[in-house]
Amino acid sequence: MLINPVLASYSDLAYGTALVLYLLAMGLHAVEYAAGPVLVTAAAGRMAAEGDGSVATLASPHNVPPPNVPPQNVPPENVTESSLHRGKPERIGRSAVALTGLAALVHASSLALRGAAIGRVPWANMYEFTSAICFVAVAGWLVVLYRQSMTSRQPMTSRQPSAAAALQRLGAFVLLPVVVLMFLGGTVLYAQAAPLIPALNSYWITIHVSAAATASGILLVSGVASVLYLLGAGDSSRIAARLPASATLDQLAYRTAVLALPIWTFAIITGAIWAEAAWGRYWGWDPKETCALVAWVVYAGYLHARATAGWRGSRAAWINVVGFGVMLFNLFFVNIVIAGFHSYAGI
Amino acid sequence: MIRTHPVTAVLRNTWRGLTSMRTALMLLFLLALAALPGALLPQYSLNPQRVQTYQAQHPRLAPVLDRLGFFEVFASPWFAAIYLLLFVSLVGCVVPRSVEYARQLRRAPVATPRNLGRLPHHARAESDTAPEEILGAARRRLRGWRIAEREEPGGARTLSAERGYLREAGNLLFHVALLGLLVSFAIGKVVGYQGQVIVLADGSQFCNSGPLAYDSFTPGRSVDGTALEPFCVQVNAFTPTYLPTGQPREFRANISYQGPDDLATARWHPYQLKVNDPLRIGSTRVYLLGHGYAPQFTVTFPDGQQRTGVVQWPPVDMTTLLSEGTTKFDPPGVTEDAVRRTRQLAITGLFAPTAAFRGSLLSSAFPDLFDPAVAIDVLEGDLGNNSGRGQSIFSIEESMVSSGRLKQVARQNLRPGEQLTLPDRTVVRFDGVTRFVSLQVSYDPAQRWVLGFAVLVFGGLGLSLAVKRRRFWVRVTPAGLAGTVVELGGLARTEAAGYGEEFDRIVADLLPPGQAAPPVLTGHQSRIAVEGRRASDADQSGSGLL
Numbered sequence: 001m002l003i004n005p006v007l008a009s010y011s012d013l014a015y016g017t018a019l020v021l022y023l024l025a026m027g028l029h030a031v032e033y034a035a036g037p038v039l040v041t042a043a044a045g046r047m048a049a050e051g052d053g054s055v056a057t058l059a060s061p062h063n064v065p066p067p068n069v070p071p072q073n074v075p076p077e078n079v080t081e082s083s084l085h086r087g088k089p090e091r092i093g094r095s096a097v098a099l100t101g102l103a104a105l106v107h108a109s110s111l112a113l114r115g116a117a118i119g120r121v122p123w124a125n126m127y128e129f130t131s132a133i134c135f136v137a138v139a140g141w142l143v144v145l146y147r148q149s150m151t152s153r154q155p156m157t158s159r160q161p162s163a164a165a166a167l168q169r170l171g172a173f174v175l176l177p178v179v180v181l182m183f184l185g186g187t188v189l190y191a192q193a194a195p196l197i198p199a200l201n202s203y204w205i206t207i208h209v210s211a212a213a214t215a216s217g218i219l220l221v222s223g224v225a226s227v228l229y230l231l232g233a234g235d236s237s238r239i240a241a242r243l244p245a246s247a248t249l250d251q252l253a254y255r256t257a258v259l260a261l262p263i264w265t266f267a268i269i270t271g272a273i274w275a276e277a278a279w280g281r282y283w284g285w286d287p288k289e290t291c292a293l294v295a296w297v298v299y300a301g302y303l304h305a306r307a308t309a310g311w312r313g314s315r316a317a318w319i320n321v322v323g324f325g326v327m328l329f330n331l332f333f334v335n336i337v338i339a340g341f342h343s344y345a346g347i
Numbered sequence: 348m349i350r351t352h353p354v355t356a357v358l359r360n361t362w363r364g365l366t367s368m369r370t371a372l373m374l375l376f377l378l379a380l381a382a383l384p385g386a387l388l389p390q391y392s393l394n395p396q397r398v399q400t401y402q403a404q405h406p407r408l409a410p411v412l413d414r415l416g417f418f419e420v421f422a423s424p425w426f427a428a429i430y431l432l433l434f435v436s437l438v439g440c441v442v443p444r445s446v447e448y449a450r451q452l453r454r455a456p457v458a459t460p461r462n463l464g465r466l467p468h469h470a471r472a473e474s475d476t477a478p479e480e481i482l483g484a485a486r487r488r489l490r491g492w493r494i495a496e497r498e499e500p501g502g503a504r505t506l507s508a509e510r511g512y513l514r515e516a517g518n519l520l521f522h523v524a525l526l527g528l529l530v531s532f533a534i535g536k537v538v539g540y541q542g543q544v545i546v547l548a549d550g551s552q553f554c555n556s557g558p559l560a561y562d563s564f565t566p567g568r569s570v571d572g573t574a575l576e577p578f579c580v581q582v583n584a585f586t587p588t589y590l591p592t593g594q595p596r597e598f599r600a601n602i603s604y605q606g607p608d609d610l611a612t613a614r615w616h617p618y619q620l621k622v623n624d625p626l627r628i629g630s631t632r633v634y635l636l637g638h639g640y641a642p643q644f645t646v647t648f649p650d651g652q653q654r655t656g657v658v659q660w661p662p663v664d665m666t667t668l669l670s671e672g673t674t675k676f677d678p679p680g681v682t683e684d685a686v687r688r689t690r691q692l693a694i695t696g697l698f699a700p701t702a703a704f705r706g707s708l709l710s711s712a713f714p715d716l717f718d719p720a721v722a723i724d725v726l727e728g729d730l731g732n733n734s735g736r737g738q739s740i741f742s743i744e745e746s747m748v749s750s751g752r753l754k755q756v757a758r759q760n761l762r763p764g765e766q767l768t769l770p771d772r773t774v775v776r777f778d779g780v781t782r783f784v785s786l787q788v789s790y791d792p793a794q795r796w797v798l799g800f801a802v803l804v805f806g807g808l809g810l811s812l813a814v815k816r817r818r819f820w821v822r823v824t825p826a827g828l829a830g831t832v833v834e835l836g837g838l839a840r841t842e843a844a845g846y847g848e849e850f851d852r853i854v855a856d857l858l859p860p861g862q863a864a865p866p867v868l869t870g871h872q873s874r875i876a877v878e879g880r881r882a883s884d885a886d887q888s889g890s891g892l893l
Binding site: 194195197198199201202204258261262265266269272273274276277278279280281282283284285286287290291293294297298300301304305307308310311326334338 | 368369371372375376378379382383385386387390392393420421532541590592594595596597598621622623624625632634636787789791794797798801802804805808809812
C-alpha cells in the first residue's frame with residue numbers, strides 16, 4: 001500500500017479550489033448580510049427574551065403572534081418597514097449557498113482523492129483532520145439550512161424574509177472559521193500524503209478519528225451560533241439588528257450541541273478502547289485525553305445550564321463558546337506545543 | 348410548630364446546597380478547570396524527566412507547584428475532592444429523581460387542561476362524528492402512548508396521552524453509569540499494575556515472577572507483587588519495516604509465550620507481537636512499546652581473560668535511532684576492592700544503526716541496521732557503583748569523572764569486528780549489535796467493567812437526548828344536534844425538536860381535512876412558547892439533571 005502521488009496532487013488542487021470557493025461564498029454572504037434588511041421583529045423578540053426567560057417570544061422573523069391570539073389579528077404595521085429591500089440580498093445569499101454547496105462537493109472530492117491516494121481514511125495528521133472538521137462543519141451547516149427551508153415552507157403572511165433566509169445570512173460567520181482553519185491547514189499544517197506509522201495503523205483510526213472530526217465540525221457550527229447569540233444579546237448594534245432572533249440562534253446552538261455530544265462521547269470511548277490496544281492502558285491522562293474530557297465536561301455543563309433557572313441565555317451561550325475554545329485548544333495547542341502521545345498527529 | 352435541631356438544619360441545608368443544580372454546575376466547571384494544569388504542566392506519572400526539566404527552569408515556582416500537587420494533578424487531594432463532591436451531588440440528584448420517576452411510571456397521564464387553546468400546540472374542530480368514535484380513533488392513532496380517559500362534569504370526555512418516558516430513564520441510566528464508571532476505574536487503579544521491561548531480541552526471556560523482573564513497576568495499592576499472574580515471554584526476533592524515507596511501517600516481534608497452564612508442561616506458543624495488537628493472557632496484556640539496539644563489546648584484559656557485555660543503549664533520536672549508552676566492566680579476578688576501583692572500565696558513547704560520519708563525528712542516517720558503527724570513549728578507574736547510591740545503567744557517574752577518579756583512556760570510532768587497544772594493552776572489540784524490544788505488561792481486571800459502564804453512559808446519553816417527552820390531549824364535547832366539538836392540545840415537556848410537526852400529523856389523522864377549524868396553529872410557529880413553558884417546568888422541579 002503505497003502512495004499515489006497523482007491522486008494526492010489532485011486532492012491538493014481540489015483543496016485549494018474548495019478554499020477559494022468558500023472564500024467567494026463568504027464574500028457573497030457578507031454582501032447579503034450588509035445589504036440585508038434589519039430584522040425589527042428579531043430585535044424586539046430579543047428584548048423580550050432578555051426581559052423574562054419564560055415569556056413566549058417569537059421563534060423566527062415570521063410575525064407570529066403568541067399562540068393564544070388568533071393570527072388574523074396581526075396588525076400589518078408590525079411588519080418591518082424595510083421589507084421592501086427584500087429580494088436582492090437574499091438572492092445573493094442564495095447564490096452564496098449554492099456556491100458553498102459546490103465548494104463542499106469539491107472539498108469532499110479532495111478528501112476522497114486523498115483517501116484514494118493513501119488507501120485509508122484521510123484524517124491521520126493535522127492537515128487532514130482540519131480539512132475533515134471543516135467539511136463536516138460546512139456539510140452540517142448546509143443540512144441546517146436545508147431543514148430550515150423545509151420546515152418553514154408555509155404560506156407567507158408577511159413580506160419578511162423567511163426563517164431560512166434569516167439563518168442563511170449567517171453564512172459569512174460560519175464560513176469565516178472554516179476559511180481560516182482551511183488556510184492554516186493548507187499552509188502551516190500541510191503534510192505530504194504518506195502511509196501510516198505503526199502506532200496509527202489500526203482500524204480504530206477510522207472509527208475514533210471519524211467520530212472526533214464529526215463532533216468537532218458540528219460543534220464548530222454550534223460555537224458560531226453561540227458567539228452570534230452573544231453578539232446579538234449584548235446591544236442593539238448594527239450587527240445585532242441583522243441577526244436572526246436570539247431564540248433561533250440559541251436553538252441552533254443547542255440542537256447542534258445535542259447532536260454532537262453523543263458523537264463526542266463515542267469518540268472518547270473509542271479513543272479509550274484504542275488506547276487500551278496501543279498504549280497499554282485505556283486512560284492515562286495524556287494531555288489530549290485530559291483536554292477531550294475537559295471539553296466533554298464543559299459541554300455537559302452547557303446542557304445542564306440550559307436546564308437550570310438563571311443560567312439560560314447568555315451564560316449558557318458563554319459556556320458553549322468556552323467549550324469550543326477548549327476544542328480548538330485541544331486541536332492546536334496540545335498537538336503542537338505539548339508533548340504527549342498524540343504528538344505524532346502533529347505537523 | 349416543629350422546630351428542627353440547628354445541627355440537623357445545617358446538615359439539611361448543606362445537603363440541599365450540595366445537590367442543587369447550581370452547585371453541580373459549579374463543580375463541573377471546577378473539574379474542567381482543575382484538570383487543565385494536568386494537561387499544561389508536565390506530570391510525574393507521564394514523564395518524570397520533563398518535570399525535572401521544568402523544575403530546573405523554574406526554580407522558584409516549581410517547589411510551590413510541587414507542594415500543591417500540580418505535577419501530579421490526578422492524584423492530588425483537591426482534584427479528588429472536586430470529583431467526589433460532584434459524585435455526591437450526583438447521587439443526591441439521581442436518587443430522588445429515580446423515586447419520582449418510579450412514581451410517574453405508575454401514575455396515569457395528567458388530566459386534560461381546561462383550556463386547550465392556551466397550549467402551544469392546539470386545534471379545534473366541529474364534527475358530526477359521535478364522541479365515542481372520535482375517542483376510539485384517537486386511541487388507535489395514539490398506540491404506543493400511555494393513555495388515560497376521563498369524564499368531565501359537563502358531559503365532555505377527555506383523553507390524555509403521554510409518551511417519551513424513556514428520556515428520563517436514559518437520563519438516570521447515564522448518571523448511574525457514570526458512577527459505575529468511576530468506581531470501576533478506581534478499582535482497576537487499586538488492584539492493577541503496570542510494568543516495563545527491556546528484553547534482548549535474541550531468544551532472551553522475561554518471566555512475570557515478581558516486581559524485580561521489571562525495569563520499572565507501578566503497582567496499585569493492593570498489589571504487593573507476590574501473586575502476579577505467572578507467564579513467560581521469549582523474544583526470538585524483532586523485525587521493523589521502514590519506508591525509504593525512514594518512516595517506520597511496521598514493527599513485529601516474533602515471540603513465544605507460556606501461559607499459567609503451560610508452565611508445568613513447558614509448552615511454548617508462537618506469537619507475532621505487533622504495535623496496536625497486544626498479547627492477552629487472561630487479564631494480563633503484553634505490549635510491544637519500543638525497540639532499540641544493544642551493542643556488544645568484548646574486553647580482553649592484559650592477562651588474557653575476556654569479558655563480554657551486551658547492554659541496551661536507548662535511542663536519543665527517534666527518527667534515526669541514534670542511540671547513546673554505557674557498557675560497564677569489572678576487571679576479572681580482582682578481589683581487593685581498592686584495586687578493583689582503579690581498574691573498572693566503562694565504554695560510553697554513541698551507536699548508529701546506519702553510520703554517517705561528518706569528519707569523525709558519528710551520526711545516524713537511517714533507523715534500520717544497515718551499516719552500524721559506534722563512537723566510544725573508554726574510561727578507566729572508579730565507576731562509583733559500590734558507593735551505595737543507585738546508578739543508571741545507561742550512563743556513568745559524572746561526579747567520578749569530574750573528581751578525576753574515572754579517566755578517559757581512549758576515544759575511537761569502531762565498526763563491527765574492529766577493536767582498539769588501551770595503554771595498558773587491554774583490547775576493546777566492538778563485536779556487533781543485538782536488537783532489543785521494550786515490553787509493557789498491564790494488568791487491570793476491572794477494565795471490562797469500565798467498558799461496560801462506558802457503553803451504558805453512551806446509551807443513556809443517547810436516549811436522554813434523542814427521546815422527547817410529550818403530551819397529547821383530546822376533549823370531545825357533545826354539541827347538541829350539530830355533533831361533536833373536538834379540541835386537541837399538545838405540549839412537549841422537553842425542548843422539542845419538531846413536536847409541532849408530529850402534533851400536526853396526529854391532528855391531520857384525527858381530523859380529516861376540512862374539519863379542522865382554520866387556521867390550525869402549528870408547532871413551529873409556537874416553538875418558543877413551548878420552550879417558555881418547559882423552562883417553567885424545569886424551574887418548578889428545582890434541581891434537575893437535564
